[in-house]
Amino acid sequence: SQQGEEDPQALSIQEGENATMNCSYKTSINNLQWYRQNSGRGLVHLILIRSNEREKHSGRLRVTLDTSKKSSSLLITASRAADTASYFCATDAWGIQGAQKLVFGQGTRLTINP
Amino acid sequence: DAMVIQNPRYQVTQFGKPVTLSCSQTLNHNVMYWYQQKSSQAPKLLFHYYDKDFNNEADTPDNFQSRRPNTSFCFLDIRSPGLGDAAMYLCATSRTAKMGNQPQHFGDGTRLSIL
Numbered sequence: 001s002q003q004g005e006e007d008p009q010a011l012s013i014q015e016g017e018n019a020t021m022n023c024s025y026k027t028s029i030n031n032l033q034w035y036r037q038n039s040g041r042g043l044v045h046l047i048l049i050r051s052n053e054r055e056k057h058s059g060r061l062r063v064t065l066d067t068s069k070k071s072s073s074l075l076i077t078a079s080r081a082a083d084t085a086s087y088f089c090a091t092d093a094w095g096i097q098g099a100q101k102l103v104f105g106q107g108t109r110l111t112i113n114p
Numbered sequence: 115d116a117m118v119i120q121n122p123r124y125q126v127t128q129f130g131k132p133v134t135l136s137c138s139q140t141l142n143h144n145v146m147y148w149y150q151q152k153s154s155q156a157p158k159l160l161f162h163y164y165d166k167d168f169n170n171e172a173d174t175p176d177n178f179q180s181r182r183p184n185t186s187f188c189f190l191d192i193r194s195p196g197l198g199d200a201a202m203y204l205c206a207t208s209r210t211a212k213m214g215n216q217p218q219h220f221g222d223g224t225r226l227s228i229l
Contacts, residue, residue, distance in 0.1 A: 031215050042220035097164035099145045099210055104156040
């Protein structure tokens with residue numbers, strides 16, 4: 001069953017603006033991850049934030065996590081045309097032998113207009 | 115540099131004709147995953163392996179089978195594809211670690227079309 005829900009489903013902004021995407025989830029987590037998917041390609045891992053972390057940065061990406069509200073946000077600053085993609089949040093679940101499974105949200109389709 | 119490789123990138127098969135999709139990895143990761151992703155939807159986990167131990171998701175159709183002959187290779191077999199099985203199929207790998215907290219590494223997927 002789907003764990004994460006993302007908001008908005010689609011976002012269109014001008015190059016140079018900041019883009020914010022939100023993710024809400026239902027059950028307790030060990031970590032939450034964000035992935036990017038360019039059209040027709042596989043997913044690329046962007047950032048992982050542990051349940052005991054509140055904020056994490058990687059280049060132009062900033063992720064926050066509020067476990068009390070069961071929500072996370074991904075901020076992309078100074079957006080570029082190359083950031084056009086779908087962005088998915090994913091929460092962890094336990095698989096066999098302690099392997100980690102991921103449950104993905106529906107994603108946000110981000111379009112950066114030149 | 116490609117670390118998770120899926121072949122072919124595009125596969126066309128006929129309704130009811132068995133098809134096999136393949137995935138290989140150079141990362142030596144214990145865990146391999148198969149996902150199905152339909153247009154504008156989230157990837158949906160079908161099954162995963164920890165080494166040779168296999169786990170089927172409860173809602174994965176019986177029509178879908180998988181094999182992992184060794185660490186590097188994993189196959190997805192669709193025994194009698196229906197029109198509803200047209201999708202992108204994604205393979206991913208990850209390391210195991212205590213408390214999880216590992217990213218998954220994805221291939222570029224195989225887009226399956228059913229005629």
